[in-house]
Amino acid sequence: MIRVLLADDEPLTRAGITAVLAADPEIEIVAEAGDGRAAVELAIAHRPDVVLLDIVMPVLDGLAVAAELTRTVPTAGVLMLTTFSADEQIAAALDGGARGFLLKTGDPRELFAGIRAVADGAAYLAPTVAHRVIQRVRGKRLSNEARARKAVDALTPREREVLALVGAGLPNAEIARRLHVVEGTVKVFVTSILRRLEVANRVQAAIIAHEAGLL
Template identity: 65%
Template structure:
């Protein structure tokens, strides 16, 4: 089972997200919070694998709550629930340790795919969120050289690994897809991060999207 904490200050949103997650028998919502401070406290109590956090919440917003969760309970992966009206928040969150970004108004299948991806050690960006970040210039990422030039310096195998990171696959899944042992995948990722000048899988996934290595919905 994948234990999940769900945090949103709107009860109807929580109910909707919980109903979607309940369609997957492997996902279990173990706790719900109505604000960021409560979310941190419940994560410390329940130690879920994934924390789904609304970005805008009272007492402590999702970004601050996510950063505190990553500091206090590093085994819990953080996924941000966003809307297109929160562009600045999305850009700020790229370097703060979140493992995923999902749209509240997106395809319900993305919600389940995102939770599964980050629970397995991967990163997940809703394709529409990724495209929006790129349109905005992507915050930190937008200040880098063209992604195609960056990825042009990678080997063919590194490009294959990067594309699968952008698609939200975990190290184990990438290994199975490319017939590699997990330790070899980790070695490729270390090299890719260094060559691209990124710090985490989410930033690498943004480069993959920007370079056209990942197919996404419009």
């Protein structure tokens, strides 16, 4: 049996969701909450497998509840079910610990699939949400790559050569051997590279080398 806590500030919405879930004998709603603070308290009391959570609620909104439950009831999988699907809200929910994100306008079969996935410890996104998340991640990656290439293009050819070897994880001594220079010269190059890239250490420089496609 999958034990579900339903949190939504609209009584009619809760009634509708309850009616839909009643069709599955393996899903049991153990408690209902009309505000965020009650959702946290009931989750602590009932320890449900899944918390089905709206974003817009009084006292505490769903994003705050998701973050709180991740800390206080980590065994409860948070599944957002909402009409609001701005990219910022999706990202905030997932960053806050939610394992899934569904839309109230979606197919009821997505609700059953989402509850089962989250109860099993997996993640679940409505197909339309998944597409937007992929696009957002892809856009962020492309943006990072563009910034990295611009930063690397400002380096001298020799600095780019050293950066590529730093990105490959080579120590200064090995870099010096490959470039046929003394180790002290490599240290000077690395110091200059870190300063010009405005990073604090070799790891951050290596990330930029990867993003810029030097390797």
